[in-house]
Amino acid sequence: MISPSGAGAYRGLAGGAKMRAFFDAACLVAGQGTIVQPNQIIVVPRISSVPGREARARKVLRWLVERRIVEALPTTCGRGPGGMAYAIADGARRVVQRPERLPFGQPINGLEIVTERCIYTPTREFAEEAGCPECRREIGTVLFDSLETWMPGETDNFTCPECGFEDDINGFLFIPACAFSDLAFVFNDWAEAGLLDAFVAEFAERLGFACAQVRVDC
Numbered sequence: 001m002i003s004p005s006g007a008g009a010y011r012g013l014a015g016g017a018k019m020r021a022f023f024d025a026a027c028l029v030a031g032q033g034t035i036v037q038p039n040q041i042i043v044v045p046r047i048s049s050v051p052g053r054e055a056r057a058r059k060v061l062r063w064l065v066e067r068r069i070v071e072a073l074p075t076t077c078g079r080g081p082g083g084m085a086y087a088i089a090d091g092a093r094r095v096v097q098r099p100e101r102l103p104f105g106q107p108i109n110g111l112e113i114v115t116e117r118c119i120y121t122p123t124r125e126f127a128e129e130a131g132c133p134e135c136r137r138e139i140g141t142v143l144f145d146s147l148e149t150w151m152p153g154e155t156d157n158f159t160c161p162e163c164g165f166e167d168d169i170n171g172f173l174f175i176p177a178c179a180f181s182d183l184a185f186v187f188n189d190w191a192e193a194g195l196l197d198a199f200v201a202e203f204a205e206r207l208g209f210a211c212a213q214v215r216v217d218c
């Protein structure tokens, strides 16, 4: 089952207003004496409109299940509307840098797949800065304002106000990473564990598009 669901990063319209807030201030998760701040690491293809996104999502999910990274059937271990997600499984330990930080045994621990158009920006120290890959100038203010036309699907592209370079908005430079897409994979509370680069590379290969990783603190 792959259904539209919610991730935690819906920001970026003019003024930085939160577009959608599924998660009210999430409570702290206590685990083995440590307090873990609720978080998400979100893997997003760097393309606005993913062709055949439902089929691609199913293909990636099958691969994750075969490797026992997540369970095959959704349960209530997510954070979006309804809370359904694919629960963490043993193989997850092999694809992260710090397996001891994975949310095993926690009520929220699973993968949610978002198949609606969304904006993903980091929640930590995010200044709405962006650069043009062509002229290298700072164009963040105009770019983030332009999301008002990107979000309803009027365009996938952005044009640099300084030099006229046009590309899919994901082709511009974002540090830290941002992403804009109608497909995303939200790993709940996996951010502290840190996905291995090799895993993200293989994930991107299976999906068919380069991916950004966006960290959100809920």
Ligand SMILES: [Zn+2]
Residues within 6 Å of the ligand: 132, 133, 134, 135, 136, 137, 160, 161, 162, 163, 164, 165
């Ligand atoms: Zn430019």
